[in-house]
């Protein structure tokens with residue numbers, strides 16, 4: 001195993017940071033890493049907004065409810081799926097916007113943005129920094145868009161806190177590969193036989209140092225998915241110009 005993969009397999013989300021700053025050089029490298037990910041047909045359908053204004057940080061942190069580290073982390077980026085540039089090009093050429101309104105375009109920009117973010121995450125961790133994605137910005141996606149003055153055909157997908165780790169959680173055990181990886185076709189039997197993994201996750205949660213709990217992976221997913229979350233996201237996407245068709 002090479003050092004890149006060793007680092008990737010050590011990933012944990014970091015939610016407590018020291019006061020040590022992320023340097024300008026490090027930030028440049030992080031942005032460059034994000035920009036150099038693969039991108040659908042070279043369209044580069046994402047933007048990254050660094051939030052340096054502490055009042056704005058506080059407002060965004062309040063939206064997340066669960067993520068006070070948004071206030072305190074040295075660096076906080078918001079990742080925006082962004083087809084506004086393409087909209088501008090189409091408008092300038094008197095073309096219709098149908099091709100950027102549809103679900104395919106929305107997926108494309110979501111994928112491009114996520115690839116950029118994960119490139120940044122891997123780069124940050126290779127420098128000894130810690131990161132945490134902040135999807136809970138979508139608790140009030142409309143307000144986030146307003147606070148950041150986002151134009152049409154943009155979506156604030158998630159944030160990322162970055163800093164020097166103060167403490168790190170224990171590694172969360174991922175699924176055994178047989179539960180997630182198959183050859184040639186979907187393996188419904190293996191993919192759904194999760195009893196072994198449930199026990200592994202239960203042991204992890206019972207024994208972990210912070211917030212221990214008696215929960216299996218199945219129980220956790222049941223708790224998450226038995227309720228509909230963020231039912232306003234569809235309406236927000238429509239208000240940004242997407243047809244969702």
Ligand SMILES: Cc1cc2nc3c(=O)[nH]c(=O)nc-3n(C[C@H](O)[C@H](O)[C@H](O)COP(=O)(O)O)c2cc1C
Pocket residue numbers: 011012013014015064066067132133134135136137158169171172
């Ligand atoms: C898109 C996305 C959104 C996330 N949003 C949050 C968040 O709002 N707050 C938080 O504390 N962690 C958030 N996380 C971190 C996950 O909870 C974490 O990755 C997961 O529990 C696995 O733990 P690990 O990253 O330590 O391995 C998010 C992760 C992803 C990929």
